[in-house]
Structures are given as structure tokens and as C-alpha cells.
Amino acid sequence: MFNDILDVLVTVPGVRISFDDGNDSDAQSAAPALLERELAGTFYVLAGRLGSAGSVSRRDLSALLAAGFSIGTHGMHHLPWKKLGAAAVEREMVTARRELEDITGRAITSAATPFGRYDRASLASLRRFGYSEVCTSDRRLAVPGSFLQHRFSVTSTDTPDSVLRAIVAAGQPHYRLAKVSIGLAKRWLA
Numbered sequence: 001m002f003n004d005i006l007d008v009l010v011t012v013p014g015v016r017i018s019f020d021d022g023n024d025s026d027a028q029s030a031a032p033a034l035l036e037r038e039l040a041g042t043f044y045v046l047a048g049r050l051g052s053a054g055s056v057s058r059r060d061l062s063a064l065l066a067a068g069f070s071i072g073t074h075g076m077h078h079l080p081w082k083k084l085g086a087a088a089v090e091r092e093m094v095t096a097r098r099e100l101e102d103i104t105g106r107a108i109t110s111a112a113t114p115f116g117r118y119d120r121a122s123l124a125s126l127r128r129f130g131y132s133e134v135c136t137s138d139r140r141l142a143v144p145g146s147f148l149q150h151r152f153s154v155t156s157t158d159t160p161d162s163v164l165r166a167i168v169a170a171g172q173p174h175y176r177l178a179k180v181s182i183g184l185a186k187r188w189l190a
């Protein structure tokens with residue numbers, strides 16, 4: 001079903017595809033399927049799970065980058081970025097990113113909020129720390145260049161039809177699809 005959904009997405013102009021949580025299936029299944037279709041993708045990784053069972057390894061991150069994919073941060077321990085204390089903000093938004101930057105040798109300026117949750121304070125912190133974009137799961141079309149990049153979550157119960165229906169139900173006439181970017185988070189295991 002995942003490949004069938006990708007076959008639909010490849011026809012949507014401006015689509016952006018992303019994967020949260022850094023599951024090892026990102027490197028084993030998702031990346032090859034994207035490459036086959038010449039689709040770009042961003043992988044939002046949890047620094048605190050790198051190399052653990054079921055998660056991507058440091059070597060996987062290098063391979064994803066070498067294949068042309070982008071890496072973003074999903075924080076350290078997958079906590080909702082809402083009502084976070086100062087220590088948690090530092091760990092989730094600063095330390096986690098630094099660890100990923102040390103491993104990849106690249107600046108990381110894109111984040112995806114765990115559970116799609118955020119509040120005014122967490123967005124202010126992310127801006128202060130120099131992030132250029134923050135991905136949510138608000139099921140709205142994303143405007144290119146906006147700080148908040150809305151996404152539609154695609155889960156294991158989705159079908160190509162349900163994904164297309166969600167895009168249309170977002171209320172945008174079809175002709176506008178060429179002008180917007182649609183972020184999709186795939187969450188088979190989350």
C-alpha cells in the first residue's frame with residue numbers, strides 16, 4: 001500500500017514527503033521506494049533513539065544524506081513540545097539537533113514536532129534557536145517558505161484514495177496544488 005500511495009503522490013505537483021521518528025524502515029524501505037520514483041524526502045530523526053533496535057543508525061543517516069535526502073530533528077525523546085520546562089527545551093531543541101549535526105556534518109534547520117503538538121512558547125524557542133521551518137501535522141496545505149509547514153499524516157490505514165481525498169478536502173481548488181507544497185508525514189509505526 002505504501003508504494004501505491006507514493007505512486008499517487010508522485011503525480012501531485014509540489015508535494016513534499018517526510019518521515020518522522022527515524023524508524024529503521026526509513027532506510028530499508030522508504031528511501032529505496034522514493035529513489036525509484038525520483039521523489040525527495042526529509043527524515044525527522046530522534047537523536048535519543050539513534051542506533052537502538054528498530055531505529056536508524058548513524059551509518060543509515062550517512063547513507064540517506066549520500067542518496068540526496070534531507071535530515072531534520074524530531075527532538076531527543078519524543079515528548080510533545082508543549083509546556084516544556086527550560087531543561088527539556090534545551091535537550092529537545094538544542095542538544096538533540098547538535099548531536100545530529102555532529103553526526104551528519106550538516107547544519108540542521110528543520111524540525112518536526114512530536115505528535116504534531118506545539119504551543120506559542122515552543123514556536124518562539126524554535127525561532128530563537130534559528131530553525132527555518134517547523135513541521136506540524138495540522139492536515140492543512142503548507143505554504144512554501146512559511147515557518148510553520150503543515151502536513152498530512154499518512155498512516156497504515158490510509159489508501160491512495162484516502163490520501164487524495166484528504167488533499168482535496170483541505171479546501172484548495174485543484175489548480176492551486178501547483179503553487180503549494182504539501183508535507184506528508186508517514187507514521188506506520190507511531
Ligand SMILES: [Zn+2]
Binds near residue numbers: 078115
Ligand atoms: Zn513522532
